[in-house]
Amino acid sequence: MKRAQLQTTSREQTLALAAAFAQALKGGEIIFLRGPIGAGKTVFVKGIARALGLKSSPTSASFSLLKEYKNKHTRLFHIDLFRLEAGEVFNLGFEEMLEDEHAIILAEWPDPIARLLPTDRLEMNFILESKDTRTLELASFGRISDQLLEHLCQVAR
Ligand SMILES: Nc1ncnc2c1ncn2[C@@H]1O[C@H](COP(=O)(O)OP(=O)(O)OP(=O)(O)O)[C@@H](O)[C@H]1O
Numbered sequence: 666m667k668r669a670q671l672q673t674t675s676r677e678q679t680l681a682l683a684a685a686f687a688q689a690l691k692g693g694e695i696i697f698l699r700g701p702i703g704a705g706k707t708v709f710v711k712g713i714a715r716a717l718g719l720k721s722s723p724t725s726a727s728f729s730l731l732k733e734y735k736n737k738h739t740r741l742f743h744i745d746l747f748r749l750e751a752g753e754v755f756n757l758g759f760e761e762m763l764e765d766e767h768a769i770i771l772a773e774w775p776d777p778i779a780r781l782l783p784t785d786r787l788e789m790n791f792i793l794e795s796k797d798t799r800t801l802e803l804a805s806f807g808r809i810s811d812q813l814l815e816h817l818c819q820v821a822r
């Protein structure tokens with residue numbers, strides 16, 4: 666396991682960090698985004714999707730829980746399971762996502778689906794310091810996520 670800590674002082678800086686981070690994504694990465702409401706988790710996900718030139722595409726699941734972004738080469742799933750219980754993740758359309766080992770998965774409020782996903786994942790904890798300042802605590806749990814963490818630290822320098 667590796668750990669690191671970064672700070673951003675504006676929404677734009679978080680978007681720029683996400684865009685730089687996106688360059689390291691090849692497919693198959695899993696990123697958990699934790700932190701309170703308004704911490705910047707969705708800003709970070711949208712920054713990645715935009716940087717990769719992905720377009721949002723309709724999914725069968727309830728649209729607020731699972732959004733799919735894609736282009737010819739890349740498929741990204743943005744999950745937000747706020748207030749969902751673990752027993753409620755079945756029959757919501759996650760099966761297709763779980764079977765695609767090349768998809769990039771970014772999950773806000775990930776606990777209900779955590780045990781269905783591989784353990785090699787990057788955990789990002791967004792801490793609300795002030796109106797525009799966020800501390801990002803990173804922890805990685807395997808070969809793929811260790812590399813991601815290192816890349817994120819390099820681009821943030
Ligand atoms: N440094 C920063 N990084 C990201 N967002 C910031 C920053 N400073 C201010 N903001 C603002 O904070 C808000 C973050 O909202 P966002 O929807 O990303 O939160 P969230 O963590 O996804 O919350 P939720 O749990 O409700 O989904 C936005 O309004 C954004 O403009």
Ligand SMILES: [Mg+2]
Nearest residue numbers: 706707745773
């Ligand atoms: Mg959000």
